[in-house]
Amino acid sequence: MPVKKFVVGCFDDEKTLFPAVKNTRKAGYKIHDLYTPFPIHGLDKAMGLRDTSLHTAGFIYAITGTTTALTFMSWVFTKDWPLNIGGKPHLPLPAFIPIVFELTVLCAAVGMVLTFCYLCQLAPFVKKDHFHLRATDDLMVMPIEITDKTNADEVKAFLQNAGAVEVFEKEAETGWWIGRYDRDRKVFEKEEKTVIA
């Protein structure tokens, strides 16, 4: 993953953040992302993000669980090894309901959490660059990507005007890598580059 250059604006209040996001987009700057210490409702809309379809995935996992449980138990009791249990019919639907339900929920929950982790690149030993350590404390951190066409100083001034309490430049890796937070970051690509150089 490439290392890019950013101008980072930090806000401490939602009241200034929302107009700032709106104006930044209007000005044509590219908001790389917005890191907040807690979920802020409406921010995704303000940034123009589309709705997540994670719940649809959940529904699909759920019906997978339902059908797996139903077909498996039916197969066991009618085809593979039919047993007479307390005179109940071989296909005792009411008795299947509890397990069918549990598997539905299990598949939906496990599937969704895994999908969530995959989409957000979350896993143990995953390490990412963080723009500001207080992004998980009390600051809303908005890095703006600096390309050839944007002037960093102009962006800085713009963010300061927009009410940012802190503005600075930073180079950061945009992807993730396997690493530990108690060690200094070692980006593989950087290492390779130094080898080549």
Added chain:
Amino acid sequence: MSLLKYESQVREPLVDGNKTYHQVTEDICGPVEAAPSRLWWIGFIISVALLLFGVVSIYKEVVYGTGMWNLNKTIGWGWDITNFVWWVGIGHAGTLISAILLLFRQGWRTGVNRAAEAMTIFAVMCAGQFPVWHMGRVWMAFFVFPYPNTRGPLWVNFNSPLLWDVFAISTYFTVSLLFWYSGLIPDLATLRDRAKKKWAKAFYGVTSFGWTGSTKHWQRHESLSLVLAGLSTPLVLSVHTIVSFDFATSVIPGWHTTIFPPYFVAGAIFSGFAMVQTLMLVTRKVMNLEDYITISHIENMNKVIVLTGSIVGCAYLTELFMAWYGASKYEYDIFFKYRIAGPYGWSYWLMMTCNVITPQLFWVKKLRRNIAFTFLMSVVVNIGMWFERFVIIVSSLYRDYLPSSWSVYYRPSIWEVGFYLGSFGLFFTCYFLFSKYFPVIAIAEIKHILKKSGESFKEAMDPLEEQSVDEFVHQAHAHH
């Protein structure tokens, strides 16, 4: 949608004091980062000692067999299954607070949900021990799983409620764990970014999964939480329902009755909330979190306790009435000769007193807001709920259809009691570790509601409160 932050002044603040976002972080992370106190060590060591006693008790049982317990001819389920149901019941409050109260938008859940969820997981872990070790030949425990095996394609009995239990408890444990942990990730990231010590950086770095707080991730996180809450709501109902099926599908008088599923669920919530009260009252005091777990939180939980206690009471009376109304001799005898009277009659009346009669005192507002009284009641309720399971199990079993097998009075052996005490050891060991190394309050969720329900922010809402409805509507539209 309106971005106007407003909450009615008839509601008490959920966060007391003049807090900023940073102050919230400090207050909740502070105890985690500080060295463990002497009190913590004392509690922790006692818990570990109890746990070790439990290990010894189980060792005895495994080596010498279930004969080490005083189960007898008719009472094949005794303390073990009583404890199982009791712990599972306690393990319901966490998911209830997180899921059902989320769906019913009870804002006060944010203060207590994290600890309650953790408690849920530990309680389910304790519960799981009992049926497993009760198997006797525990090395055969994997027989409960439907896998192709060497005995020919002989599968497990999908008709058996005990098998349903296997699925229910394991699913419940997994889903609660996922729900709890997915909520913890952002808060662990907060601890990671504040960490000074090397081990803390490493530990919270690994456990926070590389969380950044990106808006897109928060959006997915919210969607995930909502769906998991939606799934957990019927799940939490289903778990104790299936536990109740263990009894209700049978044809044993006093066990087979159709009200069991919802009545067990209500009882589970009842005892779960009582246990949350017990833990939170201590936690808020020891960790100085009185601003986050306020008297108003405690009062709300007491309201849930009186509500569910009354539902349980309604079910007790329904059962008793139907035992008469049903005109079935066996049903009548169990209830009127062997349950409310007879050698175990004392346990029935203890149950009635603790679960139905004394919680009615919570109708009095003063008592609902009295910490010492609440603590006492939370213990009383849990004693009562333990006896509910004891009454159901033992009083239905000790007089079976064959009078010659009517057993001697059932008293648990020391190893049975030791096993139970050991489960307390496991529970509190886990809880002490959790409260020391994890944030006991959901930091991000408190910040989310801070500007709506925080005390100083609410004081600033006075002008909104004064407005007429028309003015208010106008202002709300202006904030689009």
Added chain:
Amino acid sequence: MVLKEQFEIPGGLKKWSYALMAVGVLTLILGVVYLHPFSGGHGEAHGAEAYGATKFWMALMHNSIFWLLVTAASFFFISATTLAQGGWQVAFRRVPEAISGSINILGPITLVILLGYVWLSPDHHIYHWKDVEHVKHDAKLTWKAGFLNPTFYTVLSIAAVGLWIWFRNWYRKNSIAEDLAGKADHSFYWKSLAISAAFLVTYGLTVMSTLPWMWLMSIDAHWFSTMYSWYTFASSWVSGISLMMLFVVFLKNKGYLELVSEEHIHDIGKFMFAFSVFWTYLWFSQYMLIWYSNQPEETEYFIDRIGAGGHGGPFKAIFLLNLIINFLAPLLILMRRGSKRNYTVVTLMAVIIIFGHWLDFYQMITPGPLKELGQESNSLSHFLYSLGISAGFLGLVIFLTAKYLTKASLLPKNHPLIKESIIHHT
């Protein structure tokens, strides 16, 4: 923006309510003339005539009990949300307040019907226990006579219905007084919490326990199920929410309730969804446990409905339909977020749910007496007769609700939670 606070009954609604009531009254008159409601009993009238009387009273009991419980459920909704200090419902709270007003009239009507049957009609196919001769030879009914007897029936019914009406009117009075008072006065609010708590206790002791045993379960007098009352409650509760949804959507369509948005509709939709699932949960628990343990004194109830051993019972179709429209339909249709915010879908679902639970009550009440009469199959004519009577009750509910809506402002503007309701967001 000027908010429309005063409801005026649209001509169309008035006409519809009159027409429905006319159908009901006509059905009733036809019944009085052709079904001989006061014949039956011992000695005289057998066959068609005796059947007529049973049919007549059955239809009246089915509909009066159903509609009374459904309208009372909207007061349960108010009490429950008030006590939980829910803010979101305040913007449309006058609607369930008005619906619950119907119990002022429906309550006495139901009492007249039930007590009329118990004391005046010689027919005893619905409640065997009121037949003194029969009870003498029936050990179980003799055993139960302490509970199942006309005197206790009368006392409990009057007390229960009287208390609901009293609590409802007290709450309403307090609610309207709040409108007229100065806005800083929260005493009305705290008082409403106390009334709600007291009502919920009453409700628990009546609808969630004693009353359904007496009114409905005693039709199958030998049979018993501890779940029965909670099940009945769930059925009436989800229908009550659906009825509320219908009136809210109607008022919105007519341009009232400007402060109610999709967000509120969404939340009522959630209630419809959640409590449909809850009803199914209770249904399953009751059915599965009886099916599983398979004891004759319990299974007879389901055998009367769906039959056993390959012989279909007379109510098999209705029994299955009941599950489809009360469980599958709400589950699949209301699961999506979009459908809970779509006025057409929620209206349709509300109608389906109310009809579904009406059908549920039908299959709870009818099979027992029909078996008693030796009827092998479910009678279409009886179904239609019951539907006709139902039209009358529905018309009455619409008429009364509309009337109560005009009696107070649609906006409880001094309620301390009204502003929370305005900015409510799901």
